[in-house]
Amino acid sequence: MTPTRSSGPALAVVGATGAVGSVLLQMLSLRADVWGEIRLIASARSAGRMLAVRGEETEVIALTEDAFDGLGPGDIALFLTPADVSARWAPVVTTRGSVVIDLSAAFREDPEVPLVVPEVNGHAVRIRPRGIVAGPDCVTATMIAALGALHSEYSLCDLVVSSYQAASAAGRAGSEALRRQQSLVAGTSLGEQPGDVRRAVGEDTGPFAAPLALNVVPWSGELRADGWSSHELAVRAETRRILDLEQLPVSVTCVQVPVLTGHSLTVRARFEREVEAAHAREILEAAPGVVLVDDPEAGEFPTPVDAAGTDPAWVGRLRASLDDRHALEFFVCADNLRKGAALNATQIAELIAGEFA
Structure with missing residues (x-):
C-alpha cells in the first residue's frame, strides 16, 4: 500500500486489476494529482500483486472490511466490479462517510443514486442521498x-x-x-x-x-x-x-x-x-x-x-x-474502457474531490 499523503482525499480503487482498472491506474498517473493515498483493492486471488500508480509500486489488498479501514468523510471509493460485488460492499464504504462511485448496474436505476456523465449532468453529483454516484453503461x-x-x-x-x-x-x-x-x-x-x-x-x-x-x-x-x-x-x-x-x-x-x-x-x-x-x-x-x-x-x-x-x-x-x-x-x-468507463469514473471522482478542497 502506498503511504498516506498529507493532503487530498484518499481514493480506493476496488477491482483495480481488471480491464477498466488497468486503464484507470494509467489515467491517474497522467491527470492532475488531487489524491492523497491511492488504495488498490481486488479479489483475494489478486492480493499481493504490485501495480504501478503515480510512478510507485503499490500492493493490491484483498476485498474485506479491513480494506476500507481509515476511510472516512471526504474519501472516495471507485467500484469497477460486477453488480453483485458492488451491491455487497458499497454500503460498507458509505457507512464510514465516504462516497462510492460505482460503474456496475447495481445502482443505476435507484432514484436516490444520481447517474452521471460530467459533460452532460455533472451538477447531479452533489445530490447523493445514499452516498453513491453511478456511472452509465459504456454504450x-x-x-x-x-x-x-x-x-x-x-x-x-x-x-x-x-x-x-x-x-x-x-x-x-x-x-x-x-x-x-x-x-x-x-x-x-x-x-x-x-x-x-x-x-x-x-x-x-x-x-x-x-x-x-x-x-x-x-x-x-x-x-x-x-x-x-x-x-x-x-x-x-x-x-x-x-x-x-x-x-x-x-x-x-x-x-x-x-x-x-x-x-x-x-x-x-x-x-x-x-x-x-x-x-x-x-x-x-x-x-x-x-x-x-x-x-x-x-x-x-x-x-x-x-x-x-x-x-x-x-x-x-x-x-x-x-x-x-x-x-x-x-x-x-x-x-469503451476509457470514455465508456475509466474516464467517466475519474471525472466524477475529481468533481467530488473538489467539494472537499
Missing part, C-alpha cells in the same frame, strides 16, 4: 455527450440507436475469447460454408452468445419481455435518466462485433426543433468530450481504431435526415 457513455449537446439546442424527442460493441466490454474474458477465436480461424477459408466458423470455434464462445470471430452477434445481455435484451433496455433507461427525459421514446439494438476496443453506434435523433446540419456541426465541435471528424469526400470519418486509447467520443457521418427536417443521423465511437 450509453459513448453517445451521451454528443446527444446532450444537441439536446440542449434542439430538444430531443425520439431516439433510435444501434450499437457495435467491442469484445473488451466483457472484460478480459471477452478480449481473450476474441483473440482465441481469431487464432482458430486465421489463415483459412472459414466462413465460406455454413457452419465453418462454429465448427472451428466449437463450444468455446466465451462470454458471447455465438462465435465472434468473422461474425457479428446481435445480442448482449439477458432476455427480457417481447424479445428485448437487458442491455438494450438498460441503455434506454440510462439515456432517459441522464438527459432527464423520462418519457423519451428510445429504441436500441445491441450488436457485438469482432473489435477488441472501441464501441461504435449509429444514431438517429429526432428533435422538437428543425435541425440545420451546419449548426449541428458547430455545436458538436464545441461540445466537451466530443471530437467531430466528418469529411466523407476526403475519406475522413471516425472508426474504433481512431478512438482506441483516446478520451473523446468521435463523431462523424453527420447528416440531416432525408425525410424529416427535425431528424439528424450520425456515427459515434469511443474507447
Whole structure:
C-alpha cells in the first residue's frame, strides 16, 4: 500500500486489476494529482500483486472490511466490479462517510443514486442521498455527450440507436475469447460454408452468445419481455435518466462485433426543433468530450481504431435526415474502457474531490 499523503482525499480503487482498472491506474498517473493515498483493492486471488500508480509500486489488498479501514468523510471509493460485488460492499464504504462511485448496474436505476456523465449532468453529483454516484453503461457513455449537446439546442424527442460493441466490454474474458477465436480461424477459408466458423470455434464462445470471430452477434445481455435484451433496455433507461427525459421514446439494438476496443453506434435523433446540419456541426465541435471528424469526400470519418486509447467520443457521418427536417443521423465511437468507463469514473471522482478542497 502506498503511504498516506498529507493532503487530498484518499481514493480506493476496488477491482483495480481488471480491464477498466488497468486503464484507470494509467489515467491517474497522467491527470492532475488531487489524491492523497491511492488504495488498490481486488479479489483475494489478486492480493499481493504490485501495480504501478503515480510512478510507485503499490500492493493490491484483498476485498474485506479491513480494506476500507481509515476511510472516512471526504474519501472516495471507485467500484469497477460486477453488480453483485458492488451491491455487497458499497454500503460498507458509505457507512464510514465516504462516497462510492460505482460503474456496475447495481445502482443505476435507484432514484436516490444520481447517474452521471460530467459533460452532460455533472451538477447531479452533489445530490447523493445514499452516498453513491453511478456511472452509465459504456454504450450509453459513448453517445451521451454528443446527444446532450444537441439536446440542449434542439430538444430531443425520439431516439433510435444501434450499437457495435467491442469484445473488451466483457472484460478480459471477452478480449481473450476474441483473440482465441481469431487464432482458430486465421489463415483459412472459414466462413465460406455454413457452419465453418462454429465448427472451428466449437463450444468455446466465451462470454458471447455465438462465435465472434468473422461474425457479428446481435445480442448482449439477458432476455427480457417481447424479445428485448437487458442491455438494450438498460441503455434506454440510462439515456432517459441522464438527459432527464423520462418519457423519451428510445429504441436500441445491441450488436457485438469482432473489435477488441472501441464501441461504435449509429444514431438517429429526432428533435422538437428543425435541425440545420451546419449548426449541428458547430455545436458538436464545441461540445466537451466530443471530437467531430466528418469529411466523407476526403475519406475522413471516425472508426474504433481512431478512438482506441483516446478520451473523446468521435463523431462523424453527420447528416440531416432525408425525410424529416427535425431528424439528424450520425456515427459515434469511443474507447469503451476509457470514455465508456475509466474516464467517466475519474471525472466524477475529481468533481467530488473538489467539494472537499
